Amino acid sequence: MSENPLLTNSTLPLFSQIRAEHVVPAIKQRLDECRQTVDAVIRAHADKAPTWDSFVEPLDLAEDALERSWSPVGHLNSVMNSEALREAYDQCLPLLSEYATEMGQHEGLFKLTQALVDSKEFEGYSQAQKRSLENSLRGFRLSGIALDKDKQQRFKAIEQSLSELSSKFEQNLLDATNDWSMLIEDPDQLSGLPESALGLMAQSAKAEDKSGWLLTLQPPCYIAVMTYADNRELRETLYRAFNTRASSLEKNGGERDNAPIIDQILALRHEKAQLLGFANYAEYSLDTKMAESPDEVSEFLEQLVTKSRPQAQNEFEALQSFASEQGQSSLKAWDVPYWSEKRQQAEYQLDQEALKPWFPAMNVIQGLFDVVERLYGLHIREQQGVSVWHDDVTFYDIVDGEGQKRGQFYLDLYARKDKRGGAWMDVCSSRYKKPNGLQYPVAYLTCNATPAIEGKPALLTHDEVITLFHEFGHGLHHMLTQVDVPGVSGISGVEWDAVELPSQFMENWCWEREALDLFARHYETNEPLPEAQYQRMIAAKNFQSAMMMVRQLEFSLFDFYLHRDYQVGETDVQSVLDEVRQRVAVVQPPSDNRFQNGFSHIFAGGYAAGYYSYKWAEVLSADAYSRFEEEGIFNRDTGRDFLHHVLEQGGAVSAKDLFVAFRGREPSIDPLLRHSGLAA
Ligand SMILES: [Zn+2]
Secondary structure (H helix, E strand, O other): OOOOHHHOOOOOOOHHHOOHHHHHHHHHHHHHHHHHHHHHHHHHOOOOOOOHHHHHHHHHHHHHHHHHHHHHHHHHHHHOOOHHHHHHHHHHHHHHHHHHHHHHOOHHHHHHHHHHHHOHHHHOOOHHHHHHHHHHHHHHHHOOOOOOHHHHHHHHHHHHHHHHHHHHHHHHHHHHHHHOEEEEOOHHHHOOOOHHHHHHHHHHHHHOOOOOEEEEOOHHHHHHHHHHOOOHHHHHHHHHHHOOOOOOOOOOOOOOOOHHHHHHHHHHHHHHHHHOOOOOHHHHHHOOOOOOOHHHHHHHHHHHHHHHHHHHHHHHHHHHHHHHHOOOOOOOHHHHHHHHHHHHHHHHOOOHHHHHHHOEHHHHHHHHHHHHHHHHOOEEEEOOOOOOOOOOOEEEEEEOOOOOEEEEEEEEEEOOOOOOOOOEEEEEEOOEEEOOEEEOOEEEEEEEEOOOOOOOOOEOOHHHHHHHHHHHHHHHHHHOOOOOOHHHOOOOOOOHHHOOHHHHHHHHHHOOHHHHHHHOEOOOOOOEOOHHHHHHHHHHHOOOHHHHHHHHHHHHHHHHHHHHOOOOOOOOHHHHHHHHHHHHOOOOOOOOOOHHHHOHHHHOOOOOOOOOHHHHHHHHHHHHHHHHHHHOOOOHHHHHHHHHHHHOOOOOOOHHHHHHHHHOOOOOOHHHHHHOOOOO
16 A cells, blocks of 8 residues: 555545645546546447446546545645645646546546436436436536537637636736725824724734835725724725726726626626527526526515515615714715614624623534534534544544434634634535445534633634534535435535525524523523523624615626626626616615626626525525424424435435425525514
């Protein structure tokens, strides 16, 4: 056997042995093995029909080996970053993406997949096998491989241009953000800003050998000014600078204007969709999503607009009158965050810090496990002696009521140096029934909570509690799957707009008195969370929720209609946005607002004609949870149904069918409206 710990057959990664120098040789070897497997499979079927065992199995095994070598590398790069590791990681990225492109465009694999789907064998396959094969076939089709040669050429050229345009878009935005700054020398100009923000600004000034406070458009600075600066002119200045980034209105005369880039991106996306046989890019986007048609998405969004806009208008009027009582009439876009913060403080005085004593990390983790035990009859046990990457990390087994092992996970809860910020769940290995036995799913759960200080236990904010529950929801989706085919087990193959259902669903237990009483106990007195605090928490949750809702709907509708209604040479992006705003927004931005030129989600990220997914998943999780509200939030039968119908099925069944099986009907928007304090 090789000495490289990334190439051993151990069930769990040998974290304590992995070094940067192991990475590149291991990944190169795995990629070689994958390519050799592909060649062997192609040769073997030169004059023989493919079957699951002869065709799919060897490929799945090779891919699984690659995943198990790569996943600890990607993970360590995020949680134990070092220069050497980052270099090795960066060296692998192009190798992996080259391999992925090669496989996606592999004509031989495409033809064999097609032959297998068309074969008599296929009929006898399990639902999971069928869906896994159909997904691969769809992947091939969407990569343009089924097109005639000349169209295929054009398709590749479009893909190439789109990827260049997206990075140009992002680069322009980054440059525009970085180029702008403003030095303030008079501290009176900065009244209202908290110490932490002032410290950041003083530090930025110092970094440029200046004295005073340097304001920038980086989010921490921009958001602090918009939220807290008493100086209205200053807020307006930053607002205008931020919302004209990468536009012709910038002071450098539009050298990095994203508007023409947006036009080119839209034209190419439209052409690409039509080459593949779709009427428009929205249809293309929905081909891999739970939502079935553009009409379904637009009706969904418009329904939410109808239900939430009147209340958003009321909330805005309430904010107006609150501000005018204090001498500020006619609120502009740059006044809204500032006065919202003032009003929220006046009404709820909710301080995240003040709640922390009720959320000691150890209680919260135990509480989370108790919730899972009550809901699904599962037991979570810590396992000692597993090789980990840091002393903070703990490892657990999940065992079901029958004593069957279901999955395992690493928990890395606290922030530290060289660990990427944020919180996420990642796959270590997937459930997969191999010829020589079952491989259990293993997950990484990563958070960045504040560690223990000065003899006090680690205390979490309520937001951190929610984040932990959220990520654990993703983890359960990955670990509780009963699907044996890796392409559709756990979160694999789950439609993109349904992936957040199990995670957002878990958040609900962070808001229920009955659930909070299990773990929200004062770390010194063991007292439960006082009722007054709890009520303030709930009220603050729904503060201006309709205004927030219509803002998300404005972005979603703009994105969706832009891609659905695109007409070559006719679509004017600004008019599409203006039309949506006039109907939906309650805060009308000034006419020089160029929000779209900074909308990276859809022009540089993966959210094109998919921004609606945020609301879509919220509706699903709220509606799934409403069955628990009706039947009891710890009702074991309801929990078992959710386990069987959703968590265990992975991507083996369409998300729509799974939802209907659990809920007994199609999703309804009413529970989300009710949870957000909006009259349903
Ligand atoms: Zn999530």
